[in-house]
Amino acid sequence: MSDIDAALAAAASGMRAQTVRMRIAAENVANANSVGADPNQEPFRRRIPLLESTTLSGDVTGVRVRGAVSDATEFRREYNPSHPAADEEGYVRLPNVDMLVEMMDMRDATRAYEANLNMIEAARAMTTRALDLLRR
Amino acid sequence: MDLGAAPYFELLRERLDQLGQRQRLIAENIANASTPGYVPRDLDASAFQRALDAQGGVRLARTNAGHMAPGGAPTAQIVTRADSETTLDGNAVVLEEQTVRAAETRMQYETALALYQKGLQLLRMASRPPGR
Numbered sequence: 598m599s600d601i602d603a604a605l606a607a608a609a610s611g612m613r614a615q616t617v618r619m620r621i622a623a624e625n626v627a628n629a630n631s632v633g634a635d636p637n638q639e640p641f642r643r644r645i646p647l648l649e650s651t652t653l654s655g656d657v658t659g660v661r662v663r664g665a666v667s668d669a670t671e672f673r674r675e676y677n678p679s680h681p682a683a684d685e686e687g688y689v690r691l692p693n694v695d696m697l698v699e700m701m702d703m704r705d706a707t708r709a710y711e712a713n714l715n716m717i718e719a720a721r722a723m724t725t726r727a728l729d730l731l732r733r
Numbered sequence: 734m735d736l737g738a739a740p741y742f743e744l745l746r747e748r749l750d751q752l753g754q755r756q757r758l759i760a761e762n763i764a765n766a767s768t769p770g771y772v773p774r775d776l777d778a779s780a781f782q783r784a785l786d787a788q789g790g791v792r793l794a795r796t797n798a799g800h801m802a803p804g805g806a807p808t809a810q811i812v813t814r815a816d817s818e819t820t821l822d823g824n825a826v827v828l829e830e831q832t833v834r835a836a837e838t839r840m841q842y843e844t845a846l847a848l849y850q851k852g853l854q855l856l857r858m859a860s861r862p863p864g865r
Contacts, residue, residue, distance in 0.1 A: 599753065600750070600753035600754045600756065600757040601753055601756065601757070603757045603760070603761075604753075604756050604757040604759075604760035604761075605760070607757065607760040607761040607763075607764040608760045608763065608764055610764055611760075611763060611764030611765070611766070614764070614767075615767070618767070648765075648767050648768045648769070649768060649769075650765055650768050650771055657757075657761065658761040658764075658765065658774075659761070659764055659765075660764045660765050660767075660768050705767065706767070708828060709763075709766045709767055709828065712763045712766060712828045712831070712832060713760075713763055713764060715832065715835070716759070716760045716763050716764075716835060719756070719835050719836070719839050720756060720760065722839065723753075723756065723839055723842050723843070726842070726843050726846050727749075727846060729846075729850075730846065730849065730850060730853070
């Protein structure tokens, strides 16, 4: 495996990982208002993707998503006694999703994705230039 | 004639290898731009030479007037070097800095390729019969 191929493999693994991260952030946003059906049922708990370095074939240091863990932050509480999920005091537990945090995470994932894409473009251009030697 | 062994082409080939390796390291850094605790790596072409110099320098003994001094670029070393900022999770990759380095490497790579091409042109010119 040439170094340029290795660069492509690393960038591709980065793009994959950022896509998963983006998906998890989208799931969090989608479930920002998912509450339980009754007071005993927990509302949606925010998920956090875990990224880690991994060695791909050819000794390339890539990245992968090891999995996702639940955010242990406390749930938001809202006073709404008529809600079926309200407790005795009239409070409903809402998911611990913070839109601002999710948006920031998405921005970061997009930025990293684009950087990986640029890297692929650069590696491709370098190979093309090298192949040009054959043409002239 | 072995083109790869001609000093001019050999030097450029080594340079291209080195730049390709550097580009690979930068790609790995960018892939790990959100990995907690990851510190970027880079190629330090001068690290090997510095290490040699610190040792007082290692030279091949030349015991005969016909012996030649070794040439070629010194082997580059992979070094771990944090960028200007480290996030709270210990990630020390700054995308902007890595992007600049990638562009720099790409430009150097293309320069080396252009020089290689010029060398081939020279050879072609030399092999053409005069007057044609």
